[in-house]
Amino acid sequence: MKKREQQRQQTRATILSAAEHIYASNGFVQSSTQLIAKEAGVAHGTVFLHFQSQEKLILAVINVLGTDITTRIHESAKQSHSLADVLRTHLTAIEIHESIYSHLIMDMPQLPKEAQQTVIGIQSIIAHHFDQVLNQLKKEKQMKDLPISFIFNTWIGLIHYYLTNCGLFAPHGSVLAIYKDELILNFLKLLEVDKS
Amino acid sequence: MKKREQQRQQTRATILSAAEHIYASNGFVQSSTQLIAKEAGVAHGTVFLHFQSQEKLILAVINVLGTDITTRIHESAKQSHSLADVLRTHLTAIEIHESIYSHLIMDMPQLPKEAQQTVIGIQSIIAHHFDQVLNQLKKEKQMKDLPISFIFNTWIGLIHYYLTNCGLFAPHGSVLAIYKDELILNFLKLLEVDKS
């Protein structure tokens, strides 16, 4: 019987989940390991049994987050043929982890270097899809002739702006759930060339 | 004689200035009152004499920042007749306080609610100018027909994205000094209607 290993993984998962929850609520920097242990219903020391240090715990949470988001984007991207598809794929993947992703973005400068790599990883994959679809549109003259990097940054900036100001845009719930469609629609309009 | 009162205000100003400097370097959350007192050359307790708590001090600094930025925008806006003027006015005002403004944006969720009001205040004034100039352009059909609020958020998001990733875009210096013109130019192109 593997009950021991099962319980171990269970506890680890509980802590990870509690941490994710706390980080989503309070941000990474403001959350104490003490609080996470309490939320997880384990002794304070147990946190350090499974994750050697606070930093490792944060990185583990971020890693889970990053892996999940990139996987989702990857899955969805198979059917993404238009720019609209790519944008929707991006937002749908993030929406699921909205609160913690928002904190990740904001706390990033205070987080370890490895954490930044995760964010960069997420953005790389979405940038890649952006690149493909925009190059095609450019060739077909169906899009304004602007540097793709600028367009990408505009998009990311827009999304991050809504996310970091969720208190403003959606005080009690998910910003993306509310604004996703509107954001995509308007962003597409912004890029399109008038066929007059 | 009001020398006493003068001295008092002088000390207050010194602390405020020191805090601004420290916050610009280290961010709001990472800075200790101890360090600020040291930077100001006053006793630690003096900080709490002028500002009841750390929170109040932070709010005071943010308030000064907000006032200065809005004033500058207000001043410049008199001569701002085109969208380009408005954008430039905005960036120039922010550029002066780039470091601390960037930290303000990033630390905001960890700051008291009142801090958000200041940021909203800054954005209100620039939004107002946006509104005026964009409505005119819309009427003249020189601009895409998109909600002004969306355009505004796109612009702010873009700027904030560059500011919060200054480490990426401008590791050793001012992001805006480098990208200001490029950002304005590209953003204008994004909005313009093709006259074909």
Next chain:
Amino acid sequence: MKKREQQRQQTRATILSAAEHIYASNGFVQSSTQLIAKEAGVAHGTVFLHFQSQEKLILAVINVLGTDITTRIHESAKQSHSLADVLRTHLTAIEIHESIYSHLIMDMPQLPKEAQQTVIGIQSIIAHHFDQVLNQLKKEKQMKDLPISFIFNTWIGLIHYYLTNCGLFAPHGSVLAIYKDELILNFLKLLEVDKS
């Protein structure tokens, strides 16, 4: 079949040996039971199965050490007829366990009372041989007329001084290997009566 009991003793011996090794390297106070378990290749809990507590483990290690040293002295002492022989026997026995013996001496005040008994036991046996040979020398007027206990303490003190300052005398290796002969020679000279 006593295989079960055999296995048990085997495990116990493994832990004991690992503990000895770790204590020799890091000292008694600085070593964790965790580390010892790892070194022994057993689970952490197993340590406490065989030795009820850290203290008991330390005592067991010290006991093994004491037994081995006293046995060696006892063996060698059969052929020790001169003071030089006794001194050499003493140092040779200690030299084999130099590292851990040095730590034992230094950590003693922080160790349980029983630990002191072991050290006293070691010294009793060597004191006994001292006594025998020195009494003879005294009778023969070949040695200064000093209390034997004083001479004994001087010798032990000298040796312990070299051992506790091994970092000074022999930064990379065994102090006794280097100084054994010199120490014996000089100590003998110190005791001898000038035959002028």
Next chain:
Amino acid sequence: MKKREQQRQQTRATILSAAEHIYASNGFVQSSTQLIAKEAGVAHGTVFLHFQSQEKLILAVINVLGTDITTRIHESAKQSHSLADVLRTHLTAIEIHESIYSHLIMDMPQLPKEAQQTVIGIQSIIAHHFDQVLNQLKKEKQMKDLPISFIFNTWIGLIHYYLTNCGLFAPHGSVLAIYKDELILNFLKLLEVDKS
């Protein structure tokens, strides 16, 4: 009025004294800053206000100790013309700080490098006086022809042996108070040349 500064120094002295007391009782390694704060009757944080870290506190205590001992030796040494004088000077200086000095010797390998410098400093000064007086004796052939360093180490070893085993020699009090005279007398006998 300098009441503030006075009180500050008072508190500092209280902590230093409490630390000295605790270190003398429990040794340096076994003592917690918590306990010292309690003993001093101040808040735990206050300890770190006056001494930045545990290490600094330990070093401060050791420094006071070292300074006092070396000063005393220096003072006494003016009238020390014979070897007996030098030995007595040495022991009298140490006797005053017997317990903490004993712990210093034993905990040394676990203490910061600077702590070792203090011990070396104390021994240097006593070594210097040893050197002077022994060279003279040697010249006059009133002493055995042994390396001065060996004699010195024998003396220090002897003293340290008594100190580190105070529990054995003097369970309830000062070892040196009891054995000082005896140790000096016997050590002198050990060195003297028989004038037969």
Next chain:
DNA sequence: CATGAATGAGCGTTCATTCAT
């Protein structure tokens, strides 16, 4: 008004010990 010494709750982390498996 200004000081800065003192506070004490809080932090991340370690480790001997226990106990269900």
Next chain:
DNA sequence: AATGAATGAACGCTCATTCAT
């Protein structure tokens, strides 16, 4: 008999805040 996950008290240290001077 052996495991190793879990515990919880203790550690050194930081820092916003208070208050006697």
